Structure formats: structure tokens, C-alpha cells
Amino acid sequence: MSKMLSKIQWMKLLVPIVSVVLGLLCGAIIMVAAGYNPLLAYGSIVQSIFLQPYYTGETIRAMIPLVLSGLAVAFAFRTGLFNIGVEGQLLVGWFASVAAAIVFEGLPKVILLPLCIIAGGAAGGIWGFLPGFLKARFKVHEVISTIMMNYIALYTTSYLIKNFLYTEGERTPTIPSAASLASPTLANLTQGSRLHWGFIVAILAAVAMWFILWKTTRGYELRAVGFSPDASKYAGMNVSRNIILSMTISGIFAGLSGAMEGLGTYQYMMINSTFTGIGFNGIAVALLGLNTPVGVILAGALFAGLQTGGLTMQSVAGVPVELIQIVIALIIFFVGSSYVIKWALLRFSMRGHKN
Amino acid sequence: MSILEVLAIIVPSTLLTAAPLIFTALGGVFSERSGVVNIGLEGLMSVGAFTAAIATLFLEHAxxxxASPWIAILIAAVAGAIFSLIHAVVSITFRADQTVSGVALNFLAAGLTIFLVKLIYNGNGQTPYIAHNINKISVPVLSNIPIIGPIFFQQVTYTSYLAIFVSFVVWYIIFKTSFGLRLRSVGEHPAAADTLGINVTRMRYIGVMLSGFFGGIGGAVYLVTITANYNVSTIAGQGFLALAAMVFGKWHPIGAMGASLFFGFAQALSITSQQIPYIDRLPSVVMMVAPYVLTLIVLTGFVGRAEPPKADGIPYIKGQR
Known part of the structure; x- marks a missing residue:
């Protein structure tokens, strides 16, 4: 029996790995069908992100918001909630952090930088709180409400930038250096990439997620609600409050993700006519990372690497960078179909036993 | 500017923007009534718009x-239905989380269509413009009727009337035929439907593929009447707007049509608001976010509760309670 259980544990870990392999394999098949050289394409990705410091730096830079978005999705998943609203929470977090930096210009860095990061997290938290509240109080499904919140965020932030913080180039002014996470040291180390100190925030957030969910009573309740809302309610837990709390914390992670883009990568916010895609990628990251902090970091590294390396792939092998998006989509399909993958693996391993 | 003149600007513009939403939202109704959540409407519209662009360009050339855009709409519908098969296989047969599958469908559509555009047009990220759009016309005779004519029958496209007509057909199919009854039954209580001999899996496949069919039409109509070429930002959020319209319309074909018209109205207002007295003082963002805020309000139940089908989003596993 215990052997069987350990086998299932193993299988859990195997699913993401098999999914990634299958996704890359399908990507290669598409490339061959379209007349490209998959070995050259994948080779150029690996070569650039591991051997060229600039691309290594950009990969880690791209990881920061991806990991935070992934944590946001994963955290809500643990309470049985599907937060598709990371994209919107990210946008309001981005806007709030940049706005705070510009409004409070002149404050010393020790105060201003934390203030801006908190502003980003808080804005995202509010944007996550609302769907949580609607779900807990009115039973509004969070998938629909967070999609609506995404668009409200997209249009509202654009409007606010256009009317209150506008500067030439369809964007806000650049934030004061006292609010910036950018680092000349890190940039020099990576031949001028946009790598910034935000990676510390991402790591701290991953630790925070682990600590909250697995080391506190509240986290135990959150996970219990995720396993079974009815049983949790019967055990005397306040399901509504846990739903609201989970969505709020998830929103905070997402807001931080946006703050990292505002304070680190770009140092401003542009008027977005469409979504950044980071929030949606966060869903893929969380799924692939099995909703665990370590898994999210690993999955974030993989997707960040693929996206950064995708640019080299386009220039070296001539493959349109959209191939990476196709591969990521296929990986989500495969991870989502884990039931079939597990079944196939089980059949496979059983056959091995008989022989 | 008189009220009539204002209406003569807004109503045709509303009908124009609503048509793609109506088709796509009707697709959503089919899928969700059969018990499969379809977040992938956006992706289905993208596939439809992409196919319509390529097909129209090809047919024009031939x-x-x-007739090219009309044939292209049909081809796009078939393409949408085929593409939606991925969602059907993954979420029905493989029992994946339907929301996850829908998200992946959107990803795949966005990536694949642009990948193919670049492949076909040597690295160029957008298709050329089609030469034969479905143009705005004035309906003969009817447009000469005083008052009603200029508002409802001038500067419109036939696709808008078609969309409204089709939503009544869909209503009839879902609520007045045995096929519709079966479709709804597998979305409400699949186990009960199964005991009565209805093939749950097959009905759900049909539901999803119809959503692909209509989503494809929606995307195609958007392309041949409004944008005329396909690029990354062609279907920017139209599919999610259609999803909102379906929810706002309480999973009902006529409701979905009404909601689409209303959302089209909000879009038309946000575009034409500068020309209209009083409304030009309102910040444009109010009109932009109105559809989404109103959908949220409807969901909270202040204006009559919106309930999804009972088994919406739950994979059916035979023999499981």
C-alpha cells in the first residue's frame, strides 16, 4: 500500500516533466512541418540563456514578475479558487507603485521604496479582495468576476495615466531613482540587462507563501477550505472569511508582480492597450509548479528562459517567437490532462512489471 | 443635435459592434448549457478572424x-468548430479543468494564428487588408421610412440582422426541440440524463463544437465588417466581452443577444461620445468599463439572479456520485 502511495507521489512529479517534454516535442514537430530546424532553434535558446550573460540577466529579470504571478495563482488554487484576475491585479499594482513614487517624490529611499512596493501590493490586494468578497457574500463565481475586474483595471489605469500622469511616449514620467529597484551593479554584471533587485522580493514572497500555508493555523484553514469547503464549515471554520483572505493575499502577490515591473524593469508605466500576458502566464507557471512555492520558481525559470531565449531563436533560426506561446499553451493542455498522463504512465509501468 | 440625429449615429454603430458579440455569446450558451465552461471564446474568435482574413484574401484572388467574405465566414465557422475540438477532447475526454483548458485554448489561438500569419507573409505580423468587406448599406425601401428608416435601416450590415435572427433560431433549438432538451439536461444533471439513455459525452462534444462554430462566425464577422485585416490586437478582448454578455444574459440566447446589443451600445457610445451632447462631458472610461461593472452587478443578484447550469464546469465521470 505504501509502495503504491509513493508511486502516486512520484507520478505527481512526473506529470509536469512529461508535459514539458511533450510540449517541446510538439513544438519541434510544428517547426519541422513549417520548414524550420528545431535543433538549431532550441539550441539557440539554451546557448543564449546559459552562455550569454545579457540573456541570463534578462531571464532572471523576466522570472521576477512570472514567479510572483505564479505564486498569486497558486495561492488561490490552494483555497480552491481560480484567480484569472492576476492580470488586472498586476496592472493596478503597477500603476499604484509608479503613482506613489511620483506623488511622493523627494522622500528618502529607505521610506519611498518600501512605500511604493507596499502601494503596489495593497492595490493588487484590493483588486483581489473584491472578487473574494463577491464570491463569499453573493456566490459570484471568481472566474467570471476576475475576468471582469481585469478589463476594469485595464481601462481604468489607461484612463488615469492619460489624464493625470501623462508624459510623451504614451506613458507616465520615469520614477525618481529613490523609488527604483534598478541596480547598475547587477546590470554591469550581466552586460547591461535590466536585472534588478526585485528578485529578492520574489524569493521573499515564495518563502511567505510557504510559511503562511504550511506553518500557520490560518494557512491550514485556507488549505482545508480548498480541500473541502463543506468539511471545513462543519469543523467550525469561517469559509467566507478564508475565501476573502485567500483572494486578497493572492492579489497582493499579483500587485507586487506589477510593482516589480514599474519599479524595476521599466521605471514607468505605459498606456497598455492590451494585457501584458504575465498574469495569464502565471496560470501556466502555477499549474506546472503543482501550486508549490519551489515548483513555481522552477516553472517560472523555465517559461522565463523560453520567452527570453525565444527572441534569440527568432533571430538565429528564423522561427517566429510565437512558437514559444504555442509550446506554453501545449504544456498547459498536457498538465491539465494529467489524468490521462497518469493513466498512460500507470499502464506503461505495469507492462514493465509483467515483462 | 436632435435626438433623432443622435440615434441615427448610435443605433447603426451599436448594431455593427454587437453582431460579432451576439454570434460568439450564442456559442458560449451552447457550450455552457451542455455543462462545459468555455473561457476559450476569445481564442475561438481569433481563429475565426484569422481564417476569415486568409480565406477572403484567397477567394478574392480566385x-x-x-461573395468572398460570406464564404469566408462559413469557412471560419468550420475552422472554429475544428479548433474547439481541442477544448472538447481535453476537457471532456481527458477530464481536465475546463477553465485551465479554456485559458490554454486562448494562448494557443493567439500564438498559432500569428505564427501562421508570419509563416504565410514572410515574417510580417499582419495580413494584408481584404478588398471586399461586408459593407454598410441602406436597406432598400425600409430605409425610406421616416424616423425608423434612418435609425434602423441605414448604415448597417446584413450580418447584424442575421445575428438577431439567429439568436431566435438558437432560442428555438435550445428550448423547443428535443435536441435542446437533451443539451440542457446534460448540463443540469448529467447522471440523470445518462440513465435515460442520453449520451452525455456526445452531447457535450456537440455543445463545445457549436460554440466553436459560432465563435468562429463571431470572429469572422468582426473581421469582415470592422477590422478588415488580422494582427495581434484584432480580437483584443471581444471574446471575453462575449463571455460577459452570455453571463449578463443569464445563459439564455435572447438574453445573450440583448446583453450583446447593450454592450455594443456601450462601445458605440464610447466611440461616438464626443459628438453627442451631455455624454461628451462624461469621462470615456465610464463607457469602457460599464459592460464589465454591470455584469458584476448582475451577478451579485441585485437585478435578478444569474444562475449558471447546475453541472457547468464539472466533468462527467460515469458511475461516480
Missing amino acids: GFGN
Whole structure:
């Protein structure tokens, strides 16, 4: 029996790995069908992100918001909630952090930088709180409400930038250096990439997620609600409050993700006519990372690497960078179909036993 | 500016923007009534718009002239239905989380269509413009009726009337035929439907593929009447707007049509608001976010509760309670 259980544990870990392999394999098949050289394409990705410091730096830079978005999705998943609203929470977090930096210009860095990061997290938290509240109080499904919140965020932030913080180039002014996470040291180390100190925030957030969910009573309740809302309610837990709390914390992670883009990568916010895609990628990251902090970091590294390396792939092998998006989509399909993958693996391993 | 003149600007513009939403939202109704959540409407519209662009360009070249966009819409519908098979297989047969599958469908559509555009047009990220759009026309005779004519029958496209007509057909199919009853039953209580001999899996496949069919039409109509070429930002959020319209319309075909018209109205207002007295003082963002805020309000139940089908989003596993 215990052997069987350990086998299932193993299988859990195997699913993401098999999914990634299958996704890359399908990507290669598409490339061959379209007349490209998959070995050259994948080779150029690996070569650039591991051997060229600039691309290594950009990969880690791209990881920061991806990991935070992934944590946001994963955290809500643990309470049985599907937060598709990371994209919107990210946008309001981005806007709030940049706005705070510009409004409070002149404050010393020790105060201003934390203030801006908190502003980003808080804005995202509010944007996550609302769907949580609607779900807990009115039973509004969070998938629909967070999609609506995404668009409200997209249009509202654009409007606010256009009317209150506008500067030439369809964007806000650049934030004061006292609010910036950018680092000349890190940039020099990576031949001028946009790598910034935000990676510390991402790591701290991953630790925070682990600590909250697995080391506190509240986290135990959150996970219990995720396993079974009815049983949790019967055990005397306040399901509504846990739903609201989970969505709020998830929103905070997402807001931080946006703050990292505002304070680190770009140092401003542009008027977005469409979504950044980071929030949606966060869903893929969380799924692939099995909703665990370590898994999210690993999955974030993989997707960040693929996206950064995708640019080299386009220039070296001539493959349109959209191939990476196709591969990521296929990986989500495969991870989502884990039931079939597990079944196939089980059949496979059983056959091995008989022989 | 008189009220009539204002209406003569807004109503045709509303009908124009609503048509793609109506088709796509009707697709959503089919899928969700059969018990499969379809977040992938956006992706289905993208596939439809992409196919319509390529097909129209090809047909024009082959000499089909004004018939090209209409044939292209049909081809796009088939393409949408085929593409939606991925969602059906993954979420029905493989029992994946339907929301996850829908998200992946959107990803795949966005990536694949642009990948193919670049492949076909040597690295160029957008298709050329089609020459034969479905143009705005004035309906003969009817447009000469005083008052009603200029508002409802001038500067419109036939696709808008078609969309409204089709939503009544869909209503009839879902609520007045045995096929519709079966479709709804597998979305409400699949186990009960199964005991009565209804093939749950097959009905759900049909539901999803119809959503692909209509989503494809929606995307195609958007392309041949509004944008005329396909690029990354062609279907920017139209599919999610259609999803909102379906929810706002309480999973009902006529409701979905009404909601689409209303959302089209909000879009039309946000575009034409500068020309209209009083409304030009309102910040444009109010009109932009109105559809989404109103959908949220409807969901909270202040204006009559919106309930999804009972088994919406739950994979059916035979023999499981």
C-alpha cells in the first residue's frame, strides 16, 4: 500500500516533466512541418540563456514578475479558487507603485521604496479582495468576476495615466531613482540587462507563501477550505472569511508582480492597450509548479528562459517567437490532462512489471 | 443635435459592434448549457478572424468578388468548430479543468494564428487588408421610412440582422426541440440524463463544437465588417466581452443577444461620445468599463439572479456520485 502511495507521489512529479517534454516535442514537430530546424532553434535558446550573460540577466529579470504571478495563482488554487484576475491585479499594482513614487517624490529611499512596493501590493490586494468578497457574500463565481475586474483595471489605469500622469511616449514620467529597484551593479554584471533587485522580493514572497500555508493555523484553514469547503464549515471554520483572505493575499502577490515591473524593469508605466500576458502566464507557471512555492520558481525559470531565449531563436533560426506561446499553451493542455498522463504512465509501468 | 440625429449615429454603430458579440455569446450558451465552461471564446474568435482574413484574401484572388467574405465566414465557422475540438477532447475526454483548458485554448489561438500569419507573409505580423468587406448599406425601401428608416435601416450590415435572427433560431433549438432538451439536461444533471439513455459525452462534444462554430462566425464577422485585416490586437478582448454578455444574459440566447446589443451600445457610445451632447462631458472610461461593472452587478443578484447550469464546469465521470 505504501509502495503504491509513493508511486502516486512520484507520478505527481512526473506529470509536469512529461508535459514539458511533450510540449517541446510538439513544438519541434510544428517547426519541422513549417520548414524550420528545431535543433538549431532550441539550441539557440539554451546557448543564449546559459552562455550569454545579457540573456541570463534578462531571464532572471523576466522570472521576477512570472514567479510572483505564479505564486498569486497558486495561492488561490490552494483555497480552491481560480484567480484569472492576476492580470488586472498586476496592472493596478503597477500603476499604484509608479503613482506613489511620483506623488511622493523627494522622500528618502529607505521610506519611498518600501512605500511604493507596499502601494503596489495593497492595490493588487484590493483588486483581489473584491472578487473574494463577491464570491463569499453573493456566490459570484471568481472566474467570471476576475475576468471582469481585469478589463476594469485595464481601462481604468489607461484612463488615469492619460489624464493625470501623462508624459510623451504614451506613458507616465520615469520614477525618481529613490523609488527604483534598478541596480547598475547587477546590470554591469550581466552586460547591461535590466536585472534588478526585485528578485529578492520574489524569493521573499515564495518563502511567505510557504510559511503562511504550511506553518500557520490560518494557512491550514485556507488549505482545508480548498480541500473541502463543506468539511471545513462543519469543523467550525469561517469559509467566507478564508475565501476573502485567500483572494486578497493572492492579489497582493499579483500587485507586487506589477510593482516589480514599474519599479524595476521599466521605471514607468505605459498606456497598455492590451494585457501584458504575465498574469495569464502565471496560470501556466502555477499549474506546472503543482501550486508549490519551489515548483513555481522552477516553472517560472523555465517559461522565463523560453520567452527570453525565444527572441534569440527568432533571430538565429528564423522561427517566429510565437512558437514559444504555442509550446506554453501545449504544456498547459498536457498538465491539465494529467489524468490521462497518469493513466498512460500507470499502464506503461505495469507492462514493465509483467515483462 | 436632435435626438433623432443622435440615434441615427448610435443605433447603426451599436448594431455593427454587437453582431460579432451576439454570434460568439450564442456559442458560449451552447457550450455552457451542455455543462462545459468555455473561457476559450476569445481564442475561438481569433481563429475565426484569422481564417476569415486568409480565406477572403484567397477567394478574392480566385475571383469570387463580393461573395468572398460570406464564404469566408462559413469557412471560419468550420475552422472554429475544428479548433474547439481541442477544448472538447481535453476537457471532456481527458477530464481536465475546463477553465485551465479554456485559458490554454486562448494562448494557443493567439500564438498559432500569428505564427501562421508570419509563416504565410514572410515574417510580417499582419495580413494584408481584404478588398471586399461586408459593407454598410441602406436597406432598400425600409430605409425610406421616416424616423425608423434612418435609425434602423441605414448604415448597417446584413450580418447584424442575421445575428438577431439567429439568436431566435438558437432560442428555438435550445428550448423547443428535443435536441435542446437533451443539451440542457446534460448540463443540469448529467447522471440523470445518462440513465435515460442520453449520451452525455456526445452531447457535450456537440455543445463545445457549436460554440466553436459560432465563435468562429463571431470572429469572422468582426473581421469582415470592422477590422478588415488580422494582427495581434484584432480580437483584443471581444471574446471575453462575449463571455460577459452570455453571463449578463443569464445563459439564455435572447438574453445573450440583448446583453450583446447593450454592450455594443456601450462601445458605440464610447466611440461616438464626443459628438453627442451631455455624454461628451462624461469621462470615456465610464463607457469602457460599464459592460464589465454591470455584469458584476448582475451577478451579485441585485437585478435578478444569474444562475449558471447546475453541472457547468464539472466533468462527467460515469458511475461516480
